[in-house]
Each structure stands twice: as C-alpha cells, then as structure tokens.
Amino acid sequence: MSIIRGRKLSYEYQRLDEEGNPESTIRAVDGVDLDVQEGDFVAILGHNGSGKSTLAKHINAILVPTEGTLYVDGKDTRDESQIWEIRQTAGMVFQNPDNQIIGTIVDEDVGFGPENMGMPSEAIWKRVEESLKAVGMWEYRAHSPNKLSGGQKQRVAIAGVVAMRPKCIVLDEPTAMLDPNGRKEVVRTVQELNRKEHVTVLLITHYMEEVIEADKVIVMDQGKVVMQGTPKEIFSHVEELKARRLDVPQATLVAYELQKKGLPLPDGILSMAELADELEKLRGQRG
Amino acid sequence: MSIKIEHLNYVYSEGTAFEKHALRDVNLELPDGQFIGVIGHTGSGKSTLIQHLNGLLKGTSGAVYYNGRNIYEEGYNKKELRSKVGLVFQYPEYQLFEVDVFSDVCYGPKNLGLPADVTEARAREALRLVGLKEKHWKKSPFELSGGQKRRAAIAGILAMEPDVLVLDEPTAGLDPKGRDDILDQIQRLHDERHITVILVSHSMEDIARYVERIIVMNRGQVMFDDTPREVFDHYRELEQIGLAAPQVTYLMHDLAARGWQADVDATTVEEAAASILKCLGR
Numbered sequence: 113m114s115i116i117r118g119r120k121l122s123y124e125y126q127r128l129d130e131e132g133n134p135e136s137t138i139r140a141v142d143g144v145d146l147d148v149q150e151g152d153f154v155a156i157l158g159h160n161g162s163g164k165s166t167l168a169k170h171i172n173a174i175l176v177p178t179e180g181t182l183y184v185d186g187k188d189t190r191d192e193s194q195i196w197e198i199r200q201t202a203g204m205v206f207q208n209p210d211n212q213i214i215g216t217i218v219d220e221d222v223g224f225g226p227e228n229m230g231m232p233s234e235a236i237w238k239r240v241e242e243s244l245k246a247v248g249m250w251e252y253r254a255h256s257p258n259k260l261s262g263g264q265k266q267r268v269a270i271a272g273v274v275a276m277r278p279k280c281i282v283l284d285e286p287t288a289m290l291d292p293n294g295r296k297e298v299v300r301t302v303q304e305l306n307r308k309e310h311v312t313v314l315l316i317t318h319y320m321e322e323v324i325e326a327d328k329v330i331v332m333d334q335g336k337v338v339m340q341g342t343p344k345e346i347f348s349h350v351e352e353l354k355a356r357r358l359d360v361p362q363a364t365l366v367a368y369e370l371q372k373k374g375l376p377l378p379d380g381i382l383s384m385a386e387l388a389d390e391l392e393k394l395r396g397q398r399g
Numbered sequence: 400m401s402i403k404i405e406h407l408n409y410v411y412s413e414g415t416a417f418e419k420h421a422l423r424d425v426n427l428e429l430p431d432g433q434f435i436g437v438i439g440h441t442g443s444g445k446s447t448l449i450q451h452l453n454g455l456l457k458g459t460s461g462a463v464y465y466n467g468r469n470i471y472e473e474g475y476n477k478k479e480l481r482s483k484v485g486l487v488f489q490y491p492e493y494q495l496f497e498v499d500v501f502s503d504v505c506y507g508p509k510n511l512g513l514p515a516d517v518t519e520a521r522a523r524e525a526l527r528l529v530g531l532k533e534k535h536w537k538k539s540p541f542e543l544s545g546g547q548k549r550r551a552a553i554a555g556i557l558a559m560e561p562d563v564l565v566l567d568e569p570t571a572g573l574d575p576k577g578r579d580d581i582l583d584q585i586q587r588l589h590d591e592r593h594i595t596v597i598l599v600s601h602s603m604e605d606i607a608r609y610v611e612r613i614i615v616m617n618r619g620q621v622m623f624d625d626t627p628r629e630v631f632d633h634y635r636e637l638e639q640i641g642l643a644a645p646q647v648t649y650l651m652h653d654l655a656a657r658g659w660q661a662d663v664d665a666t667t668v669e670e671a672a673a674s675i676l677k678c679l680g681r
Contacts (some may be wrong), residue, residue, distance in 0.1 A: 129527040146560040159574035160545040207572065288572045291440045291601045293641035318574050321646075340480050357576030362604060362646040362668065373681065391675060392657060 115280055116171060116202075118146035120180035122335075123166055140166040143180070148328075150279065153306045153313045155323040155343075158332035159357035164316050167332065169222025171282050171314065173200040178189065185289065187277060200229075203273030204279040207263030207288045217258075218268055219244065219253040225276045230308045241337050243271040247301045257306035266300050274305065279313040287319060295319065320347070324382040331356065344380035363387045400565065400643070402429040402484070407461035408618075410449055418483035421447040422458070423619040427507060429597070431489055431562070435588050436606040437599045439616030440641035445599055448616060449565050452597070459596035482511055485561030489568045491552035500551045503540060508558045509515075518558075525557035528591075530584050546577035553581075557588070563595040564588070570605065606629065607645040607666035615642070628664040637642075647671035654678070 123141040126134040139299040141163045158164040169175040170182050173189040174343040185201045206212055215221025219240050226236045244250040247267040257265055261318070266286050269293050273281055277359045283302060287295040299322050305311045315322065323329055333341035333356050339346055350368045360368070367381040368388070375394065381387050410501050411420040421444050429435065429452075439445040450456040454470050454477050463470050465480055486499045487496070497503035504522040513521070527537060529550040540548055549569065556564065556616055565583065570578040586609055589596045606613060606627065613630040615623040617640045631637070634644035634652075645666045651674065654661040662674035 141542075160572075160577060285572065291641065292603070292643050293440055295601075316523055318578075320570075320575075346506070354576075357574050359575035363650070365668050366647060366650065366671050366675075369668060370675060374671070375679070376675070384653065385648055388650060388653045388657065391654065391659075391679075395679065 113150055113215040114147045115150040115185050116146060116314075116343075117183045118144055118170070118180065119176075119182075120145065121129070121170065121177045121182050122179040123170065123175060123397075124164075126276045129253045137266075139315065139383045141170070142319055142333075144337050145183075146233075148280075148312060148338070150312055152327045152328070153303070153315070153325070154328045154330060155326040156330045156332060157318075157320075157323065158312060158360055162332045163335035164332045165284050166335075168204070168282050168284050168314065168316055171280070172204050173198045174204075180241055185372055198276040200276055202279055202282060203276055203278040205266070205269050205273055205281065205283040205286050207285045207296075209262055209269055209289070212269040212272070213265060214256045217253075218254060218255050218257055220248065221257060221268060222271045222275050229276070239275045239277070240271075244268075246274055246305060246364075248297075262290045262292060266290065266294070266298045270298070270301060270305075274309075275310075277314045278311065280314070282314045282315045282316075285318065286315075287317065287322065295322070317371040320364075321361050324361055331358070347382060348379035401431055401464075401466070403427070403464040404429075404451070405464070407451060407458045407463065409451065409456060410459045411474070413459065413508040417463040421619050422451075425461070425619075425621055426619065427614065429563075429595060431595055432589075432593045433612055434586070434596045434610050435598070436596060436610035437615045437616065438535065438601075438603070438606060438613060438642055443616040443640070445616045446567060449486065449597065449599060449618075450569060452563070452565055453481045453486050454487055455486070461610055482559045483506075483561055484560055484563045484565065485556035487556050487564070487569060489571060491539070491546070491555075491569075492548035495548060495555075497548055498539065499537050500543070501509040501526070501597045503551060504554045504558050505581055507555055511559065521558045522554070522562065525554040526551075526583070529554045546573050549573065549577075549581065550584075558562045563597065565599075567596070567599045569603065569668075570600070570602070578605070585609075591671055603631070603643055603645045607657070611672075615640075618680065627666050631666050632664055 121141055121144045124137055124139050127136045129135040156164045173195050176190050182189045184198050187198050189198055198327045213221050221235045222243055222269055223240045228241045244253055247270050249267050249271060288296050290325050302313055324343045326343055330337055348361050353360055360384055361383045364380055364391045367377050367387050369375050377390055404425055404427040407422055407425040411419040437445045470480055495503050501522055504525055505518050508518040508521045530549045558621040570581055580612050613627055614621060631648050635649055636641060647665055647668055651661045651663045651665050651671060655663050659678050661678055665671045665674050
C-alpha cells in the first residue's frame with residue numbers, strides 16, 4: 113500500500129515586488145505523481161532550487177498543493193481537520209541541528225513532542241527511552257544539547273521525531289552541515305530505523321554515497337520528477353545526472369572513466385568493493 | 400611574504416569550568432601562493448586556527464607574523480591585516496545585507512576609504528572573478544540562488560584584494576555542480592592572482608582534487624602537514640580521528656591487497672583510473 117500518494121501535485125507561489133504587488137508566479141513543484149510504499153527508503157536528488165524541499169514540505173502538510181492532491185496514509189493533506197494526524201504520521205528533520213533543538217537537556221527535548229500530545233508522563237518517558245535508544249543516544253540523555261557534536265545533535269533531532277512514532281520520516285539534507293563521522297552516524301541511524309523499525313524514509317541529500325542503499329531514487333529538476341528507479345538504474349546515467357547539476361558516487365565515476373577508456377565494465381557500479389570485484393574479473397579474463 | 404605561526408596556544412574561557420585548550424603549540428609557515436587544505440573533525444581547532452590568521456582571535460600565548468611582523472605588536476594595523484587576509488565564513492550568504500548585490504560587494508572597499516570609482520572597479524572585478532553575471536548585480540541578494548548568493552559573498556571579500564583568501568567550508572549545502580563551480584573558480588583565482596588560498600573542508604575528495612598541501616588538525620594540534628599523497632597514506636590514523644582518505648584510496652588499497660601493482664597513493668579519480676589501466680596493460 114502507498115503510504116504517500118501524490119497525483120499531479122503542483123505548488124505555485126507568487127513573487128511580490130516592493131509594493132507588494134504580484135510580480136511573477138513560480139511553479140516550484142509541477143505535476144508530480146509520487147508513490148512511496150510503506151517501509152521503503154526513498155532518496156530524492158535534485159540541484160538547489162529543483163523543488164525537492166518544497167515537495168518534502170507537502171508530506172507533513174507544512175505546504176498544501178495549489179493543484180492536484182497528496183494523500184499521506186490515506187489522508188488528504190488539504191483537509192485541515194486531519195492536519196495533526198498527518199503530522200504525527202510523517203515527521204520532518206531539517207538541515208541545521210541548532211534550529212531544531214529546544215530543550216536544555218537531551219531527554220526533555222525528545223519528550224517535547226509526546227508531552228504536547230498530552231500523554232501521561234510515564235508513557236512519555238517510555239517513548240523518550242525507546243527513541244534515544246533507537247538513535248544510539250541513550251547514554252547522553254542527561255547532557256545539554258549544546259555540548260554535543262553536529263551528528264549527535266541531528267540524532268537527537270531524529271529521536272524527537274521518532275518519539276512521535278511516525279510511520280514516515282522526511283529528512284531534508286540532514287547531513288549537509290556535518291563532518292564525515294557525523295554524516296556516517298546519521299545515515300546509519302536512518303538506515304537502522306528503516307530496517308529495524310520499518311519506518312518509511314524519504315531522504316533528500318546532495319551526497320550521492322548516501323543514496324546507494326536506497327530502495328528507490330527520485331531525481332527532480334524544475335519542479336518535475338525527471339528520473340526514478342533503483343540506485344543502479346539512476347547512476348547508470350552519468351552524463352544525464354551531470355547535466356542536471358548532480359553527481360554520481362566516486363566508484364561509479366572511476367568505473368565511468370575506465371569505460372570511456374575502453375574497459376568493458378558494467379553500468380551502475382555503486383561501491384568501491386563492487387568495482388574491485390569487477391576489475392578482478394577483468395584481470396582474470398586476461399589470464 | 401608569508402604567514403608564520405609560532406608556538407600558538409589558545410584557551411577558551413580560561414579560568415572557568417568551561418576552559419578548553421583549543422590550540423596547543425601550533426607552529427606553521429604558510430608561504431605566498433600555496434593552495435592549502437585544512438581538515439579535522441568538528442572541534443579539532445581548525446576554525447579557531449583560521450580566526451587567528453587575521454587577528455580575529457588573539458592567541459593566549461605565542462605569535463603570528465604576517466610578512467615578518469608580529470601582529471600582536473602594539474600599534475599593529477589590524478584593519479590593514481584584515482584587508483590582506485580575507486576570511487570567508489561558513490554560510491557567508493547570511494552576512495549579505497545591502498539592498499543589491501553590487502552595493503554589498505562595494506561595502507568592504509568603501510570602508511577601506513577608497514574613492515568611489517576605485518571601489519566600483521574593484522567590485523566589478525570581484526564579481527567577474529566569481530563568475531556572477533552582470534544581470535544579477537542590481538538584484539536583491541534574496542533573489543539569487545544559493546550558489547549565486549555564496550559567490551556574491553565571496554566577491555565581497557575579493558573586492559578587498561586580499562593576498563590570502565581563507566574559506567571555511569565554502570561548498571556546504573550546495574548541489575554538486577554548484578560545489579564544483581565554486582571550487583573551480585577558486586582554483587582559477589589562485590592561478591591568475593597567485594594569492595594564497597586556505598580551504599577548510601569536510602570533503603576529502605575535494606581536498607585531494609584541489610590542494611597541494613594538507614594540514615590535519617586534531618585536538619588543537621597539527622597532526623600532519625604534507626602533500627595530499629603523503630597525508631592520505633596515513634588513512635588508518637585519519638580514520639581514528641574521525642576523518643578518512645578519499646574513497647579512491649580505499650579502492651587502490653583493496654586492489655593492492657588482491658595482488659595488483661596499484662598506486663596506493665592515488666587520491667583522485669583520474670590518478671586511480673590511470674593506475675588501473677596501467678595494471679591491466681592498457
């Protein structure tokens with residue numbers, strides 16, 4: 113069953129001049145059909161300004177379509193009476209960890225959501241414990257968030273969303289401000305939530321390496337979905353991705369360079385280990 | 400003509416419970432015209448270090464020499480130093496504030512007290528150097544894309560005509576093309592103007608592709624200071640401090656372990672591809 117189902121979803125906004133008169137209309141999302149199955153890990157790629165963040169904000173009804181429809185777990189996001197249920201179904205994590213943490217102690221921050229749902233405190237603490245354990249931050253529960261690293265803060269932000277027990281989490285460039293270790297921590301955490309807790313994940317990123325284990329990759333350009341498929345299928349199109357201001361994983365790039373020089377390597381190699389295996393086969397054939 | 404750092408220490412919140420030794424006995428010489436990368440995990444001291452280069456932070460002890468003069472000397476002209484050592488912070492576009500791009504780029508040279516015609520000539524040159532087209536110059540910074548805003552902010556520093564350009568993560572949050580465009584432009588600037596460029600980055604691939612020298616910071620100390628090939632040869636130690644080698648380096652080590660005569664010091668895609676072709680007799 114599709115947990116997210118968009119049909120001809122479009123979002124337009126007006127740019128105003130200095131006097132507040134409409135100057136031009138911008139179609140940030142343009143006729144997108146979107147189907148995400150429950151439990152899927154879907155990555156969304158696209159250059160700055162391609163419409164991917166605007167699309168993401170529709171999934172928990174921060175924005176609603178100006179044309180077309182979006183159903184989240186069977187609920188129409190245009191129906192204001194369902195907005196809180198939709199937001200409980202789909203949680204969001206943003207780029208800057210410092211903008212998302214409000215508590216002065218890690219566990220209080222994570223408990224903020226459930227507390228606002230009016231849960232009894234025993235149940236709140238149970239959820240806080242579950243969530244912090246799920247992101248591997250339980251031992252930091254009594255710490256002050258501002259003493260944590262960027263990756264740790266992002267994991268606390270993710271725990272805050274997990275505490276709401278959403279079926280789906282949307283992450284909008286959660287690793288853009290992190291160092292290599294922080295990036296790894298966050299990606300691993302998200303992958304585990306997907307695999308172990310079966311949370312549906314939509315990950316927006318500019319790091320191609322974070323995408324190679326996704327079930328499905330969606331590429332956006334000028335508000336439209338222009339490519340979709342498995343990582344292998346998508347990253348077989350090196351030139352098209354480059355033309356869309358994107359990139360491919362480094363292993364794919366090395367393989368592509370070697371193909372151009374005449375090595376008969378298959379398309380869509382995603383990891384260095386895979387590339388090494390293919391090269392080894394080639395060497396074997398040479399005998 | 401160079402920057403020289405001697406026995407530099409910096410302690411945050413000295414004498415309080417939050418005391419933190421951010422730099423420990425740092426000694427570095429940064430000669431003119433080099434393209435240098437600085438890497439280190441969050442909290443390693445790299446941002447603290449670069450803020451000493453133009454005197455924004457003053458060392459708790461030790462000295463920083465710019466062109467042979469100690470910048471901590473009494474009466475040293477810090478204002479001039481800051482026009483010579485340009486610092487581009489992370490997300491510099493948040494610092495754009497003027498009504499249009501051109502005025503924003505003029506702000507620096509205007510404050511140096513330069514006449515209007517010189518200021519404007521410098522702004523035009525700086526905007527050309529970062530590759531921002533003239534049709535954008537009279538726009539509000541808010542009308543530009545992320546990559547364009549970033550370039551406008553860098554142009555604001557270039558208009559000061561610095562001899563040393565320090566960039567703290569200039570590509571964070573940009574899409575891959577935007578990232579390559581900015582780094583290519585910085586490279587061109589380095590080649591054309593022969594200025595020193597110091598690039599702080601979390602991307603080992605970018606560092607390997609552009610710089611000739613890498614300084615690795617760890618716990619406030621300089622851990623390595625060498626060419627990319629030499630530094631990334633220590634990839635196991637880099638991993639222990641939360642860093643890594645460029646991904647192709649791992650491929651080359653993997654192949655070498657399988658008995659290939661692979662160049663394990665390769666750090667870029669081109670070097671790796673060339674070595675593999677050679678191994679296969681192509």
